[in-house]
């Protein structure tokens with residue numbers, strides 16, 4: 001499907017998704033959000049895709065909800081629109097493949113939360129993270145109220161939501177929000193190397209690691225131990241497990257296929 005607000009490019013096993021409304025710092029449109037949801041669902045179906053890289057065109061990752069259309073929207077329209085955003089976030093979490101958010105410029109409001117819904121965040125040194133909801137008298141949407149307290153604890157999350165002060169990439173790294181911070185000129189290369197590494201890894205194991213870690217936040221130790229036991233019983237039947245064991249014994253690098 002052609003969608004100008006979300007560019008989709010398959011680069012071998014890597015699906016590159018680019019938020020594309022640069023004149024509004026990639027503020028969300030319905031087309032963008034629905035496109036992102038559909039792309040994640042397609043990535044789940046397509047076995048040749050092993051990793052998703054999400055970035056923004058122009059000078060920022062995303063400035064979140066489109067403030068320029070906000071005053072016009074009725075409560076029902078907002079409710080419908082956020083329903084679409086919710087489907088997108090769920091599709092990202094249900095995708096059994098790693099999603100890397102590549103943040104430059106600003107990740108603001110729901111744009112910040114979109115990055116949080118990814119699995120890993122690589123940011124440029126100059127990037128800024130700001131939960132700008134309070135700035136426009138709104139609460140967090142797009143799952144930020146779920147993801148952020150789990151990363152930084154409730155008190156830090158409340159401060160970030162209440163005050164809406166921009167966080168530097170370094171501070172976001174120190175808080176455990178961001179995985180890697182690199183100078184802007186190295187950002188693409190760093191993200192590409194990470195994506196390549198994940199694309200060549202044991203894909204089914206990654207998918208289950210993602211599921212188990214997500215589930216751990218609303219499970220018990222007993223529940224997770226049992227899940228790990230069940231899933232490991234499946235993992236030993238995978239080609240990647242057989243390959244990993246053979247490679248170890250033959251003292252060579254494994255060649256994983258994600259199967």
Ligand SMILES: CC(C)(COP(=O)(O)OP(=O)(O)OC[C@H]1O[C@@H](n2cnc3c(N)ncnc32)[C@H](O)[C@@H]1OP(=O)(O)O)[C@@H](O)C(=O)NCCC(=O)NCCSC(=O)/C=C1/CC=CC=CO1
Nearest residue numbers: 023024025027063064065066067068106108109110132133
């Ligand atoms: C701090 C900023 C992110 C960046 O500031 P700066 O670098 O100075 O850039 P600007 O000059 O402000 O922006 C450049 C142009 O982009 C337009 N723009 C920026 N953000 C948005 C936006 N969110 N929506 C629409 N347009 C935007 C800006 O007007 C400039 O255009 P012109 O040159 O034509 O004037 C700063 O831009 C900023 O604070 N942006 C707003 C951040 C914000 O409040 N985001 C919304 C938070 S609420 C939210 O995300 C909520 C929802 C609710 C509804 C549905 C779905 C999702 O989320």
